[in-house]
Amino acid sequence: MRQAGVRSLRTFAVLARTDASGRRAGFEESSTTGETPADAEALRRWSIVHEGADANADTSVAESHLAVVGTLDVHLGAKLPGEILVGRRPFADASADASADAANDQYGFDPLAVVDPPRAYVFNVCVAPEFRGRGVAEAMLRVSYEYLASRTRAAVVYIHVERDNVSARRAYEKALFSIESEETPEQSASAAHEPRILLYREILRASPAF
Known part of the structure; x- marks a missing residue:
């Protein structure tokens, strides 16, 4: 990592x-x-x-x-290394992304450079085959959301998913994630992977997890 x-x-x-x-x-x-x-x-x-x-x-x-x-x-940062799709939220201070990009161009990628308030990215979601479809992913998403809401200043949490991974998309939709953007055919071809979608969920401290 x-x-x-x-x-x-x-x-x-x-x-x-x-x-x-x-x-x-x-x-x-x-x-x-x-x-x-x-x-x-x-x-x-x-x-x-x-x-x-x-x-x-x-x-x-x-x-x-x-x-x-x-x-x-869960990673706190302006972007998730290795992923083409980058979150746009929060919209409050777009200059923060420009400043982070300028610093990255000069000094190399800084994973701790975050927008203010920061973004979070969920990745490496893994469930044992015999436990799939039993709410394991939803449970982890809920606990991680509660952590972000109570222990960090993150304003939004993102997750990448393959466009055709129906079961994963269903789990994320049940966890109240919505689509923000999708790779173009050219982007997925250049990255040599299946087309991906970027989903997001805003973190609301005054509301229940789900």
Whole structure:
């Protein structure tokens, strides 16, 4: 992530309880803080907060039978490195983008250069195949939204999705994301990937998450 220019990063995860044989059953929402872990074992070494759990309890036994079934990352910055589509919101101070672009041209990409108030980008949304369609992505999106609303000054959160990924688009629409822009055929061809759409959701501190 550092080599790609992403440093202002937070990772969120969903954990599923397993029985002694390792079979998964259900899931519970969790969030993690810090930089993206290298693997699931690293995730367990972080401060994982389980919804409804006693913050002072010894979780070593409880976590010994948990498996990571979904993760997503959140980046605070004017743009997400490697993506063609760049968010336009908030509209309040367009000069902030021009200043960031000028600094980038002179000094190279600065992932901490943000508009004021800043933007957030959700990326690397991953859900275990057997847990897809069970609300895992929606749960992670809700928790990450609540984090952005309560712990950051971000005014809007963005997410890129392939145009033809119907299931992912449905999950993001359920999480109240709307389309802002779409790659042109020329842009997607030059990037050698399927056409993508950029969706956004404004962050309203006075409203519930969903």
